[in-house]
Amino acid sequence: MIINDPRIYRAQASALAVTAIGALWTVMGSPGLALGLAIAVAGFAILHRAWQRRDREPDAKAAEYIAACGLAAAVMVFIMSGLAHALIVLLLGTQLALNALLKEHRQLKFGWMTSFVTLMLGAVHATTNSYLLVFCLFTLFLLRGVGYAWLDRHNHSREKVQWPVAAQGRIVCAWLFSVFVLYLLTPRLDALLWGAGGTMSGSGYYNRDWERQAQHIGDTDPSGASLSQEGRSQHSGEEVGHGTRESGTSGSSGYHGFNESHFDITQPDSGNGRVSNVKVLSMQAPHSAYLRVRSFDRFDGTRWHTTLTGHQLWRGDSGRFSFNNGPHLAPNFNQQIQVLAPLAPAIPGAAPAVVLHFPAAALRRTEYGTFEAPRGLQPDTRYTVESRIARHDGRFYDRISPPPRPQDTALPDDFDPHIARLAKDVTTGSANARERAIALETHLRTQYQYSLSTAFTSQNRTPLSEFLFETKHGHCEFFAAALAVMLRSLEIPTRLATGYSATTYNPITGRYEIRVLDGHAWVDAWIDDAWMLLEPTPFYPLPQPREGQLTAAQIETYLERLEEIDDAMDETGAREIDLQRLLLMFWQSVIETANLIIAAFAWMLLTLWPAWLLFAGLALASYAIWRWRRDALLDWLADQRIRRYRFVQGTADFHFVFAVVQNRMSRRDCTRLPGQNLAKYCANLLDGGYLSHRHQALHTATHECFIEAKPWQKDWRPLLLDFYADIKRGTTTRDRVHRR
Amino acid sequence: MELSRDLSPQFKALLEPLRKHFTPYRFCWVLTGISYLIAWNRGIALLYAVVALTLAALLLSHVLAWANMRGLRVIRDRAVAPAPGETPLLRYRLRAPGRRHFLLIDEPQLATVTGTMIAQFDRETVIERELGELHRGVYPLSTLHVSSAYPFGLFSREREVVQKPHKLVVYPRLHDVLRLPEPLVQAHTADAEAVLQRRRGWEEFAGVREQRPGESLKHVHWRASARQNQLMVKEYEALDVPGMLIVLPQQRGFECGTVPHSCFEYAIELAVSLTRAACHAGHPVHCVSYGKRERQLHLAAHTTEMSPMLEWFAHATPDGTVQLTEAVARARHKFAHPGWLVTFRHDGDALDIGRHGARHLDFTFAAQSFREPHAEKTDSYVNVSLSVVRYHVTCHASLPTLFL
Structure with missing residues (x-):
């Protein structure tokens, strides 16, 4: 057509x-x-x-x-x-x-x-x-x-x-x-990820030296990727191998926590550059995660250092880098990450990564299990990390990374014994290392406040002592360092990890938004033969499965998180008001209004439920009657009107009876058409079986009343009533036949 | 280009089921399902928006279509029998509590006729529908279908509206016959007959009757009219005026071709045109058909009221078993001395009617051309002999010009 x-x-x-x-x-x-x-x-x-x-x-x-x-x-x-x-x-x-x-x-x-x-x-x-x-x-x-x-x-x-x-x-x-x-x-179910493979895109991550070295060694791992080792050395406190790469490695954030060798907890970023809600990464994953970039094991009171500075060069198979050592270590957590802003070469990913899909021929892997690209990550780069995460009681464990070394339990030389006493006090009553760790984490999350504007001012105390006993508020590095040191004082090995907190889930795009502000430090503690992830900073939620199956619930969670980010930025005077924020504020007011209305309805429903029940029953019964017995009801009403009608002995009587009849018949698709005279209308009704005879006398009476304007005759009333009775009889009979 | 042309039929065959079953409504459901499955499997949350968008469209389609039909009343007026040459007309009266959109009224009994679309009306409207595409015949009308696919045309809500049953009669087409065909042996008498006709020398006054619509005033019997207080016309009985006997073939085998280009329909149109021409020329006409039952039509000379004749032909269907030769014999037995004998037959059928003194108009239809109208285009022609005028009619014949 x-x-x-x-x-x-x-x-x-x-x-x-x-x-x-x-x-x-x-x-x-x-x-x-x-x-x-x-x-x-x-x-x-x-x-x-x-x-x-x-x-x-x-x-x-x-x-x-x-x-x-x-x-x-x-x-x-x-x-x-x-x-x-x-x-x-x-x-x-x-x-x-x-x-x-x-x-x-x-x-x-x-x-x-x-x-x-x-x-x-x-x-x-x-x-x-x-x-x-x-x-x-x-x-x-x-x-x-x-x-x-x-x-x-x-x-x-x-x-x-x-x-x-x-x-x-x-x-x-x-x-x-x-x-x-x-x-x-719309209900949102957890992603099945059937047939989801590793995706990657981007270019410019090729380094001939790295490729040659990886190829030259030719040491092939069981999964097919080649590796070479360089600079495998352990030097505590010394910057060897590739040295410190402070400048330019933190990408757009200026966060020093991503430095290769060390960082100072009192000056985690230069020029407050971390306080920005610019998005740097976007992650698609079944649940939130912490994307690790660096690990630090030695703490000197103000600075964290890495002591394992060795690297391995890995050559991928068409961009696939597999670090899997057996079938029991199959990946169970897939993250597809897109880079949105220029970043350091370190590749963020949830630890421990088992397979990495990255658009490069060769990558460098540190001994802490983190990765580096040949050059800084560029926007629009996409890569996939497949990790093996163990979950127990809502906690994330890394059972693959190597066990702790002595550096993971070492305390700083000027360690304040008050910190050890505080740790002991807080963990009194805890039965095992796990409970102690969680008790300390809870203590920090509940008794201290997160602040991005903390500045170290005390000349007499170490930064941690000042944070724990005086100011009681600070940024995440203070929280992480405090927890790590307190756990070490209880002889629980710990490491400080830096990376990104990917916990802000945007339900509209289905991706986790990772901002500059999400550059973060947390603690890995060796508990029950695995590295357990601990989050002492109250501002950052622990990685956990998404809450709420409805889109509305997820949007509400997202907005609350945005509000928290706003509050944190407001504290530093860096709050940004843009169109999106205004829209979100509008949305939040809509949600709050809707919540108020729903609460009002809920109150009315809960307190007046018998009345509502009665009302609903009556409404249902009325609807049922109207739906199935509407004609019968209206016919009955018409009968009542005719029965109670007082004849005024004039044309009005004809009008009234004919109007009632026409109403009755219009419900049966026998409408009197405009301009149709009574004789033709009656003929139609007769054809349809609604009349038993022509009612010729009534036609004559009508003619006499309306055309000849004769005075009211006594026999007109019975004629009209007889006509109505005939119609009533006819409709009843036809309806019965129709129902059969 | 050649490749695409060659592949086209194969693609057509492959895509035919798709075209037939893949409606926009189903497309929306499939789109919703696929979007949800992908969103669920791959966690692409944006596709949940597609689910909401399409589900909302489907929801609106159902709800608004229902609301559009709520309280709607449709009444079909009794179909007006059209005058000869006019197309039949159906009139619908629609009433609704408010504004209504995108309504489609369909007459299931009129399979060949597409529905009537009403884009919009407010509370009440009257729609008139010309049924120009309807072929000759009698169509019983009872229930009608009203549907609404408002607003997107995705989902159509239908309702069957019971109406008072009646019949819609579509008359056959009429063609002008300027002069009744004459065989060679009769041609010389035509002028004399015309003179007779003018003088009415062969008519006898039979009585008076009520004047019918369309009848000329020259036949009015004024004295009788004055007595009866209404117009009465004189009626004559033809005594020596040659009549026309039309034997309409109603045997099943006669129907070949596709309506309206079939032998039977052509025969009907020719017969009805000749009937009118004969009546106008002052000849009485007798039409006989032997279908399931025998039917006869008698028209007096100078009859101007054509509706009964047209209705008689409108009801004709090829459902009989009597063959043409036998039908002609029976008809001649009843009407012994017709002036004209009109017969219709296939070109391969034999016709033995014996000796007769009538002018014979013999219409032979090229059955093959009706069966395969696209095979070869053949022309119609007329063969005039001493007592027979034989018309050879093909599927491509132009009936209006056949008698020129």
Whole structure:
């Protein structure tokens, strides 16, 4: 069936434009936006031409040219940007070619399907909430096109059917409201991850020296990756091997916790650069995690040091680096991470990583199990970390990393004995190392306050003593260092780990947002023959499975977390107010209002439930009566009206009886048509079996009353009543037959 | 280009089930399901938004379609029997408590007719629908289907509305016959007959009757009209005026081709056109058909009221068993001396009617051209002999020009 409405072509072109711009902009950035705009303009031009040519043979040659151009563009994008991006361009080229042939209604479906697949591919790569708008606009244009297509298929007149803008506006509002409610109520199950492999993309991580060294040694590990070892040495307190790489290694944050050899807890970042909510990483994973970058084992009172400075160079198999030592160590936690801002070469990932998919030929692995790329991580780099995490009682354990060494229990030379006493006091009553660790963690989380603006001022005490006994507030390095030292005073080996806290889950994108502010330090303690992750800083939640299965609950959690981040930044005077924040504030007020209303309803429901129950029962009964006995009820009311009617002996009596009769019959699809005289109406009723005879006398009476204006006759009243009784009898009989 | 042309039928065969079953409504459900599965499996939360978007569209489609049909009343007026040459008309009255959109009224009994679309109306409207695409016949109308796919056309909510049953009669098409066909031996008498006709020398006054709509005032019997207080016209009985006997073939085998380009429909149109022409020319007409039961139609000369005749032909269906030769014999037995004998048959069928003094209009239909209209285009022609005018009619014949 040929399309005869240009509005369908326009809707199709708009949907294609949204798809092209949205998908390409999302996956390729500014070049993608330019390419998307070009495709959108081409789409409008091609569909305009297709509309003008719809009465002729389809221009297959033009379609072939367009498809060839799309293929060439896809090849170029593949060379420059990668396969996934090329696939999107290829799909868009295909749709342009299909649009060139668009003529019939059935061809629209292929366009819809191609757009849908393109948008899906874009969604896989999307990391921002704005992609929601792309989906929204696409669906809007799609529905508009579907609506016009339906009108076009069923409208056989030459006139174009109008669909008023006001009606469309009302529908869009209702639709958006429904979308909003359904979106909030959509249950979200934990990801199955069937068939999910490691994905990676990006370029520029190739280092010929590293590759040559890894290849030269040729020491192949059981999983197939080659490794070489360099600088395997253990030097406590000395900066050997690659030395300290303080400058430039912390990427955009300026956080010194990611330095290779040491960092000072009193000056964790330079120029307060960590206090920013700029996103640096985005992670897609089944649950939150701490992405480790560095580990430190020796503490001198103010600075943490690494004593294991050896590295291993690993050569990957097509970007896959496997550190698996057996089938019992199969990975159980998959994280797909995208770099959003320039970062240090250290590759963040949940420890212990078993498999790493990274777009490099060779990587360096430290003896603490962390990784380094040949150069700093660049935006749009994607990599996958597969980790083996043991979980017990809601706690995360690392059972793969090597056991502790003496450095992991060493206390600083000027260790304050008050700290050991505090640790002992807090852990009084704890039966084992695990309970002691958790008791100390809880103590720090509950008795101390997190602050980003802490400055070390005391001249007499060590920084930890001042934090624990005087100021009682500080940033995460104080908390982590305090816990680590206190645990060591109880002879529990500990290490201080730095990395990113990936705990802010954005339910709209389905990704964990990792900001500069999430650069963090925590503690790994050797408990029950494994490294247990401990989080003493109250600001940071422990990694845990996502709470709430409904989208609304997850959004609420997300907003609360954003509020906490705002509060933390507000403390340092670095709070940023932007459009997104304003929208979030608006959203929060909406949620709070909704909560208030729900609470009010809940109160009314709980206190007045008998009345509600009664009301609901009555409403249900009324509905049932109306639904199934409506005609009978109205007939009964009509009977009552006739029975109680007092005749005024005039034309009003005829009007009244005829009105009641016509009402009764209109419920049975026997409406008296405009201009139909009584004789014809009665003939219709007689044909339908609602009257037993013609009531000729009544016709005569009506004529005499209305036309001849005769005075009221005595026998007219029985005539009218007889007419009504006949109708009543007829309807009852017919209804009974109908029910059978 | 060649490749695409070659592959096209194969693709068509592959895509045919897709085209048939993959409706936008199902597409939305599939899209929702796929989105949810991918979102669930891969944890791509943005696809939950797609689920909400499509589910909202489906929800609105169901709810608004229901709301659109709520309280809607549709009444079909009795179909007006159209005048000859006019298309039949159906009139619907729609009433609703408020504004309604995108309604489709469908008559299930009229399978060949597409539904009537009403884009929008407020509270009450009257829709008139011309059924130009309806073929000749009698269509019993009872229930009608009302559906609404508002607002997106994704989901259609249907309702069956019981209406008072009645019949819609679609008359056959009429073609102008300028002059009744004459065989060679009769041609010389035509002028004399015309003179007779003008003088009414062969008609005898039979009585008076009520004037029917469309009848000329020149036949009004004014004295009788004054007595009866209504217009009465004189009625004549033809005595020596040659009549026309039309034997309509209603045997099952006669129907070949696809309506409206079938032998039977062509025969009907020819018969009805000749009937009207004969009546106008002042000849009485007798139509006989032997279908399931024998049917006869008698029209007096100068009859102007064509509706009974058209209705008679509208009811004709090829459901009989009597063969043409026998049908003609039976008809001649009843009407012994017709002036014209009109028969219709396939070109391969034999017709033995023996000796007769009538002018014979013999319409032979090229059955093969009706069975395979695209095979070869053949022209129609007329063969005039001493006592027979034989028309060879093909599927591609232009009936309006056949008698020119």
